[in-house]
Amino acid sequence: MSVRVLVADDHPAVRSGLRMLLESDPGIEVVGEAADGAAAVGNARALRPDVVLMDLRMPGTDGITATRAIVDARLADVLVLTTFDLDEYVFGALQAGAAGFLLKSADAATLVDAVRRVADGQGVVAPEVTRRLLERFVTPAAPRPEPPPAGLADLTPRERDVLGCLGQGMANAEIAAALVITEATAKTHVSRVLAKLGLTSRVQAAVLARSAGVPVPAGAARRPGDGPP
Missing domain, CATH: 3.40.50.2300 (Response regulator)
Incomplete structure (x- = not known):
């Protein structure tokens, strides 16, 4: 189409x-x-x-x-x-x-x-x-950690993995390959992550993941040269 x-x-x-x-x-x-x-x-x-x-x-x-x-x-x-x-x-x-x-x-x-x-x-x-x-949204850790963003605690372990991948700027196909799931399942997880966090775009999710220090799942980091997050 x-x-x-x-x-x-x-x-x-x-x-x-x-x-x-x-x-x-x-x-x-x-x-x-x-x-x-x-x-x-x-x-x-x-x-x-x-x-x-x-x-x-x-x-x-x-x-x-x-x-x-x-x-x-x-x-x-x-x-x-x-x-x-x-x-x-x-x-x-x-x-x-x-x-x-x-x-x-x-x-x-x-x-x-x-x-x-x-x-x-x-x-x-x-x-x-x-x-x-x-530089605008990701700042060094403060002496007193700020509370996690609303909705972060509601994410399942798999959804946190997906959020970590979003923080690396990964596309649905890359998330699917990294987490060994189908691309359709990756897309569904992304939609649920955005809904639970009250976000409207993947870019916002990437910024939140970086600022909140959400870890990247093992083996899921983007390779050097893959492009900006």
Whole structure:
């Protein structure tokens, strides 16, 4: 099945270019466009795309507000595509539940791959901002340990293993291979982990796993060069 995408950007030329680029891949279909955040939410509700490709700086309702509304209503996954890598945009988008964050300087192959990965339930963060993201959310241990995040104690041992894998940025197929389970089972465990922790994206789960020091299951660590978490 094709990945159905909604493109949200306030510049018609940018929307047209993104449509042309995405539809050059036979497995991707652009089902609609939006010129502002309010239209993005409305069109996401009407069209139910798999992925919303979201700009952040738009007139009226901005992209972060629109992202939160779309994710909270479970209308689609959101992949942010913006010119700006300012921390306020990066952290705001990811905290709003975006499944990924890319810069518009990304090449065509990277963008198409990111859309496919987000549609497959994975998280994507531009390499340019990964280090800052980790520095912002993962801090050295404090003299007095903070209480564990709400819901962490409710995870089963297997779900904690899955959370540890998410902390390494592993995709469902990688989690399945590491834990010797099927990919469908891995996907189910990921959904349960997010629900129990009150999270809306794998990126949020990865940050929580790192900050809470959730261990990686033996043999499940990513190999050097596998890419950023």
